[in-house]
Amino acid sequence: MVETVKYDLLVKGGLVIDPSQGIHDKLDVAVFKGRIVNLGVNLNPKESKEVLEVDGQIVTPGVIDLHTHVFYLLGHKREGLKVDSTSLAKGVTTVLDAGSFYPEDVEAFRYYIVERSRTRVYALLSMKPDGNPREYGETVKANRDFLVGIKYHHGGLGTMDMLILAREAADWGECMLMCEPYGPKLKTILEYMYKGDVLTHSFHPPPRRGLLDEDGKVLPEVWEAIKRGVYLDQGHGRSGFSFEVAEKCLKQGLPPFTISTDLHKLSVNGPVYDMPTTMSKWMALGMSLEEVIKRSTLHPAIVLKKGGYLGTLKIGACADISCFKMLEGEFVFEDSAGEKRTGRYKLEPMHVVRSGEVVF
Ligand SMILES: [Zn+2]
Missing domain, CATH: 2.30.40.10 (Urease, subunit C, domain 1)
Incomplete structure (x- = not known):
């Protein structure tokens, strides 16, 4: 037959x-x-x-890394990686470049990265101190196929003025705003974030405690932000992730909505390495495999507004x-502060x- x-x-x-x-x-x-x-x-x-x-x-489902830097040789500080070898080869089919360039380099990013990578690449526009919010917004609208939002700010140089500009740019572009917890107080940053926006480096090590007060309790303004639909992203990076902070948050019922690496030249050779290692760290902290996969597939797809198409194996x-x-x-894992935890799975x-x- x-x-x-x-x-x-x-x-x-x-x-x-x-x-x-x-x-x-x-x-x-x-x-x-x-x-x-x-x-x-x-x-x-x-x-x-x-x-x-x-x-x-x-x-x-194909894993999605919501915080990377992949503008190889051309992005901010020249920190971008070759996305296919550092992400796709490690099981990641989609990445979000979380702020590596300004509007004038959108065409270069499209030509050299989006169109020439096997990995599916989305990106955020990085806010600059004298950026024009309207120009930012119009640029996002004209490149919606891969530009999905605005980033405040790459590299920890954010100021109050830039936060305001970034908010205005996201409003013009009708798109998401991703914020780092640097510059103004976290309470102030969160006030500028709406439903669908993303806070990254959420579990930053002390003394910049971010989500926690001095007694290790999750700040009330964090709970309020989550209630109105702000997402917490991990954004591990060279300096953005602490086991101690993550453990305190998990104990209080506050996991990351999305697990992500903040992979770039200064984090790829440790402590981050890649997405599977980053996912395994959450298992070492007691998160179940299902939860880890959910926060690396379904959830980032929701943030990217690609639910039903990405992050799922639905027919x-x-x-x-x-x-x-x-x-x-x-397996011994290390966070951004040099702290170690041992896990049974990798x-x-x-x-x-x-x-x-x-x-x-
Ligand atoms: Zn980053």
């Missing part, structure tokens, strides 16, 4: 964890024309042109798929499917 070929690719034999559908099961994932077309038990490999055997691996969604091995042993990237194509 001759089977008809129904699929381009079958990702076969893995443990599918897709928090967008509450799935945690051994299932095969079928792909056709760059989209997910079927999820099922023991799908027939003869019905697929290509089969990717992933026995013993964890299969998730009809874009066929971005990440496959990991869960290593068991004794995610190891194995395969990456981008728009239905096996790229690693």
